[in-house]
Amino acid sequence: MRHLEADVLVVGAGAAGMYAAIEAARQGAGRVLLLDRSLIGRGGATVMAQMTVAAAVGPEGTDHWRHHMADTLAAGRGLCDPALAALLCEIGAECILEMERWKVGWARDAEGGFAQVQAPGHDRPRCVYVDFLSTGPAVSRTLRTQLQRVGASIRRVGEVVVSDLVLQGGRVTGAVALDIASGRPLTIGAAATIIATGGLTRLYARNSASANMSGDGYALALRAGAPLIDMEFVQFFPIGHLAPRLIGMDPIMWDPFRYKLGGRLLNGEMEEFLHRWGEGEAERYVVTRDLATYAITKEVEAGRGSPAGGAYLSFAHVPETRLREAFGPVIDRLAANGIDLTRDAIEVSPIAHYHMGGIRVDTAMRTGVPGLLAAGEAVGGANGANRLSGNAITEALAFGRIAGAEAARQAAAGAPCFDAAAAAPGLALLEAEGERMNTAAMVARLQRIMAADVGPFRTASGLGRAAAELAVLRDELGTAPPGQPGQPHDLLRLDWLDLRQMLLVAEAVVNAATARTESRGAHQREDYPGQSPAWERSLVVDLPAGEVRPRFVT
Known part of the structure; x- marks a missing residue:
């Protein structure tokens, strides 16, 4: 059995966890321990994200984080925590600018500013990207590089699963974990612990995230006494790839195609149908995800689904030159999968994609349990009943940064010494x-x-x-x-x-x-x-x- 000590323990190494670790170190935490069940920065949802990131970073006078917040609140159907939504939009924009200084490589427009597109639910072009299929990997790569630059104050340990948090007198003082490579238990003592383990989409067989998104961070927090909020709100991405077979490409890749090129959603009878369920079809993809999911599901239930049980997404009306201008090499990768978008409609259906709920926190990402914080998709409340397109990575960066700073502050204030006896129940389970x-x-x-x-x-x-x-x-x-x-x-x-x-x-x-x-x-x-x-x-x-x-x- 091994034991590790840290000022700040970060559980989960996606964008939220990496940013939290970087910020904790920048704010003076001398011993930051970043744990993940995968390789550091290679698991979770961020590295799989292929599309855009919402942030009000356009030229002055064209946008403001308050406009972004208004769209976030509208998408949340009255349930967003306004204070958290404000942080997501304001601090998120600051993080996007910092990522630019870190050379993430946001795409540029003809004038040299950020290239931005208008995603569903936004009132204007606001979403930045690296390219439409590599934004998440670029964000992850940039954060991994920053971890290296911060240096020895951040220790990174992969292939570790935290099974329980350790409580001493009602305070979280560390964790009990399983070292996957050895099969042996591990204890960690920490002055402050940040849960950044992402969402719960593994609860559903058809999902868009990695296999480690089991909701374990929610369970860890709940067992430690931290309440969860908005747990009923699971977002289903409406146009996850269904058929034909697609190898080596993400099942949610169709959204940028849809809203950039105006792909048409058709039922099994090759009819447009969104207007039947409360939304008119337009040249751009403007219908929100919950309404699109509802419309597709109802068409299938009415016997008007595609052969594989979804709907068709067609770009046959888009000239090949425009397809290639927009997505270039991706068209060739699709051709290698036997898909010709100028001729073939692909089949799509709703797929579990994101969870709006999570651990209830305040504006410093504190959970109410002393010593325990949360960041990223592990946090609930900011997105209410439905997340606005593009807010996921923004939320991860903003809340990671806030949680890291607060954890460093708590670590500097000191904490009780780790008591091995408090870890005994967790160790007994693993043994x-x-x-x-x-x-x-x-x-x-x-x-x-x-x-x-x-x-x-x-x-x-x-x-x-x-x-x-x-x-x-x-x-x-x-x-x-x-x-x-x-x-x-x-x-x-x-x-x-x-x-x-x-x-x-x-x-x-x-x-x-x-x-x-x-x-x-x-x-x-x-x-x-x-x-x-x-x-x-x-x-x-x-x-x-x-x-x-x-x-x-x-």
């Missing part, structure tokens, strides 16, 4: 030996439950069925991981640890969705189809006596 079981099949079962009854459209009966099935699965999981401890790269035990967290988070989503008896943003109750003014308030989820319980924000 336990349970009965063998097919944990991979159990993960797949959980995903089927969520897809069937906790997807974009819910009902009381479906949510009740999901709750009952999750309870059965939880009983089958038991209280000890299968097999012998201490085995390197033991995927059986790793899946068990993931399932322990996933089941808790899934229960939080189901209970919050059951409690919200209306339809708003990404939460659509078919038995309560209207948006109710009485529900213009958020639900928080606590874990009193081990029971997941939603309540109104007070």
Whole structure:
């Protein structure tokens, strides 16, 4: 067993985690420990993001972060925390400018300013990019470079899964983790801990994020006593790739094509249909994601879906010269997959993409549990019921920067010395030996439950069925991981640890969705189809006596 000490512990090394570690070091934290279950800066959602980043960085007089905030609040359907939304938009713009100084390579327009496009839900061109398929990798690469430049004050450790936080007198003083490479437990003592583990899209089989987005940060915080907020709001990306087979390309790559070139959404009868569900079709992609998801799903339910069960996305009306001018080499990569956009309509369908909910924080990213902070998609509240397109990386950078600075401040104030006795329950779990079981099949079962009854459209009966099935699965999981401890790269035990967290988070989503008896943003109750003014308030989820319980924000 190993033990590590840090002033600031950052759990998760996507954009939020890396920026938090950089800022903590810049603000004087001499020992910053950056942990991730993947290679540092190579896992999570940021490195997979292919599109644009929303920020009011246009020429003076053309935009302002307050305009960006107005669009963010409108997309959030009345549930955004205005203070957090303001930070996202104001600090986010500052971070985009800092990333430019760090040579990320934002695309430029003819006048030398930022090239910006108008994404769905924005009132003007506001979204910057490196190129339409490499923005996320460029952001990740730039942050990895900055980690190197900060130097020895940041220690980076990959292939580590944090299973529990350590509490001493109601304060988080570190964590218990599993070293995947050795199979041995690891304890960490820290004056301040930042959860930056991203969202929960792995709860659904069809998702756009990496396989490590299991919602484990939410579970860690909830078990430590931090409430979660807006857990019912899971955003489904409406035009995830469905067919034909696409190799080596991201399933959500079609959005920039759609809003830059005006691709047409068609049903199985090759008819445009968005106007049937409350939105007119236009030359640009202007319909928000929740409405597009609803329209596609309803067309499929009406028997007008494409052969694979989605809708068609067609660019046949766009000249090849314009396709190549906009996306150049990507057209050749598609051709290698047998797709000719001048001739072939591809099939798309909704895919789990982002989670608006998460850990409830204040404007310093504090969770209410001393010593515990959160950043990035792990934070809930800023996006309300529906995230505005382009806000994800902006949020990661802004909240990472704020959390890092606050963690450094807390570390400078001192903290109780780590007490190994407080870590004993977490270590006992990792050292336990349970009965063998097919944990991979159990993960797949959980995903089927969520897809069937906790997807974009819910009902009381479906949510009740999901709750009952999750309870059965939880009983089958038991209280000890299968097999012998201490085995390197033991995927059986790793899946068990993931399932322990996933089941808790899934229960939080189901209970919050059951409690919200209306339809708003990404939460659509078919038995309560209207948006109710009485529900213009958020639900928080606590874990009193081990029971997941939603309540109104007070």
